[in-house]
Amino acid sequence: MSIFIDKETRLLIQGITGRDGSFHAKQMMEYGTKVVGGVTPGKGGLKFETTVPIFNTVAQAVKETGANATVIYVPPPFAADAMMEAADAGIPFIVCITEGVPVLDMTRVYPFVKEKGARLLGPNCPGLISPGQSKVGIIPGSICASGPYGLVSRSGTLTYEVVYQMTRAGMGQTTCVGIGGDPINGTNFIDCLAAFEADNETKAVVMIGEIGGTDEQEAAKFVKEKMSKPVVGFIAGQTAPPGRRMGHAGAIISGSAGTAAEKMQAFEENGIGVAKRPIDVVSLLKKSIKS
Amino acid sequence: MNIHEYQAKDIFRKFGIPIPPGEVARTPEEAEAIARKFGGTVVVKAQVHAGGRGKAGGVKLAKTPEEVKSTAAQILKLRIKDIPVEKVLVTPAADIASEAYVGIIVDRVSKKAVFMVSPAGGIDIEEVAEKTPEKIVRHPVDPRYGLQSYEAMNLAFFLYKDVKQARAAAKILQQLYAAFMASGASLAEINPLVTTPEGEVVALDAKMVIDDNELDRLPDIEALRDESAEAPSEVLARKANLTFIKLDGNVGCVVNGAGLAMATMDLVKYYGGDPANFLDIGGSSNPEKVVNALRIITSDPNVKAILFNIFGGITRTDDVANGIVTAINENPLKVPLVIRLTGTNDEIAVKILKENGLAAMTDMDEAVQKAVSLATGGKAT
Incomplete structure (x- = not known):
């Protein structure tokens, strides 16, 4: 599935x-x-x-x-x-x-x-891929493999990086979705998390966020309240200076809402394993499946 | 894109918003002459792309033309948030009976343009939101219909009890919305919107931020760009179609994609280093982009090592390799270079680099550790 x-x-x-x-x-x-x-x-x-x-x-x-x-x-x-x-x-x-x-x-x-x-x-997204079935967008098929993990991300190439690390570690994916980094997009984290929760073959989900907005915090609450499957996460932009636009229009830290630290804390408080480095997603996923 | 207060005021005036006159001076003498023309007390306001101008001493009253000259001289010497003040706006001082705030932002949660109005104006609206949130009303606008008169009146009555003043404010809110939409703005603000002792409602300040994605179709707005108010390296990067932000560290980073670029900076920090910049060469990169990227990074004397982290998707890694080789042949590097390439055409890329005496790595963590260690002279862990 x-x-x-x-x-x-x-x-x-x-x-x-x-x-x-x-x-x-x-x-x-x-x-x-x-x-x-x-x-x-x-x-x-x-x-x-x-x-x-x-x-x-x-x-x-x-x-x-x-x-x-x-x-x-x-x-x-x-x-x-x-x-x-x-x-x-x-x-x-x-x-x-x-x-x-x-x-x-x-x-x-x-x-x-x-x-x-x-x-x-989207817009401004890499699209999605269900390995071995269909790909819509620009995610390179060669770095994906089919398996039981779902992935949802706001980024493009950072998604590739994490998928590549997962595939190298033998952890294939049901679907990898890039929702895009723009301030207004059609599908958000929660839409994807709900779909993964309902998908029989997905055993655990990786969520990759970045600075700006509060989508990750909302998604973290959703994970705690509505999801039975384990979720692990990574947030890009821990070292980003406040108030600066980091390429994506959505990634502006305004006031206290939207820093990487806040988002990582929201993840932890809601039972989402937080990867310090992209590579740590792999070990966290393994751990989440065992427990 | 940020524009100056005086530019935002010009736009607001075009849409009918009442704003006192004002002129821009680049020298104390010009400021003095403008003050003479207006007569009476004036306000001298620094024109920089930075908030907190008042607190930084960039907004001052001056009673006589002589005082205006010395005040303007002081302000034109200031650096506010590290940006030098090149221009001041000279405008007649207004008598103020009350100060309010009105603004529009594009809100990612409601996915609409949202009005924020508050009777507590003249101060930082974020402070109001934090300390007295009950003093702010928010109102999302349906883009199909715009701000209807009754909606504008609802908001205006939150600001003023007097119906005349409320009507005047409502009109200003609709004019502000029209200016916001026509300018492709992501933010438009009047802070403060004041009432005078005579009961007039007048905008004393103006702020606008333009969505960069609108600039191609709005050449009149693009023409308002003030390059003297931007860091030179950022101007260069924009012209080369790169996204670049200068930071204080010593590891220069060239990455494709904003998310991976941020994650690379984070990893540099994780391994004990400090990134010198954020630089995203974007999706379909041609060798020329890489040449420009290296030119910008090597112009920063703080940079002690350069790290390429490229994950090829749309980006062809052989394009990046060709760009690196071209750049180095044109201008040999004085600092060590670490290259990490994976993805589309990476075998060709590695071959190109090898033929030119360069090595490439495939693992992101190893590459970052190496760059950090080279930048710090082997001291980092």
Whole structure:
């Protein structure tokens, strides 16, 4: 089992002919993801890599292919529109990889997508992968292996680092989800933790957070109150100076809310094992399974 | 992106918010001339991208043009939170009957633009939130409809009992919302919003922070950027499309991805070292980016060792390797270099580095320990 995507996921790629879109379309197809179509306005009727049909609009693509998920690689000024188009076309699962989406755009996109009943992952996220089944986004398939551990993270490359350490230690994953580092995103830690709790094959979960906001603290409370499975965590930005933006727009420490120390304390108080280094996730996970 | 008070005031004025006149001076003489023009007592206010200007001595009253000259001279010599004051705003002093706070931020919890208003203005709003939270009202705005008049009045009546003043404040709140949305802001603040003894409602200060992601589509706002108010290394990095923040340590870090960059800094500290910077070369990195990154890092004399930590996903590690080789050939390094590469095309990357007499490691912890030990002359544990 897995969360959000599996072997049956029928994926659409918005921006399939762009530089990033085409590169990752090939990677996803090689991994075994069922890519059923692409969308690039003006290129409808053509084929991507001789097999994948391209459409002018998402609505058309859904009608022809029965897609039930989409991944967005369009440039930032058009990303908000792409997410809304996908939700309006009835796609239930939307992943937006695009980095640099204006946050005021997201204040419009979020309620729109919610009203259409879709789940949005991202923007500014690496997507997700259910090893051996399907990958949607940009997480390198080669560093993952299937197994009983779930992973949810706000970061991109730090996720790869932790997954790589887990796979090297023989600890495979049900699904690895990158929720993205923007201040307003579609799916949060709690959404993923609840899905992992409900997934039969997931035995324990790794949660990777960073400075800024209070999502990790909320998630820690959720773990204590609603989860039976063990959770271990890591927080990046322990040495970040206050008030400075560390790449991700969401990672601003304002006042006392959002420091790494607070988050690590919230983890500890709610029974979440805290890794001091990324590598420590591995030993903590092993311990959590035994106890 | 931060903009100055005088720039934010210009924007607010365009949207109709009542703000007393003011002009910017770069020298004490200019300040004196402006004061003469206005006549009477003026306020001289440092224009820097830092909070706490008042406490740092950057905001002062001056009664005569001569006094304005000496006050401006003092303020223009200040460094506030380590940023030199290059400009002052000279504005007529207002008589104040009451001070309130109004502001808008994008709130990650409600996922909306949220108004915060408080009758306790003129002081740090975070202090109000901490000590007297009952004096702040928050109000999320539905982006589809904007701030409706009745909503603005509800907020305004929290500030003023007098209906005339409440109406004036409500209008200002709607104008502030319009300015906020049109400027792609992540924060807009008036602190204080004052009433004068005559009963007028006037904005005496203005603050705005712009979402960097908006700047491409808002060239008029981008044009407000003041590079003299930013650290030179950060200006260079922005132009090279890198995210860079200077810190005080001696281990220079080049990393791809913000989360991994923060985790690398944390690990440097864990092994007894101190990071010299945060530097994220981003996703699809070309060799040119790496060349620029090394140029910025080597310009910091504190740096005693340089650490590359690259996990290739979108980033091709061979691009990074090529960038390192190009940079070193152009400008040989004076400090030791530790390279950790894993992921996309790492075999090619290692080969490129080997051919140029460089070694690469694969383990993050080992690489960080080595860099720390080189930076501290082998003293760290």
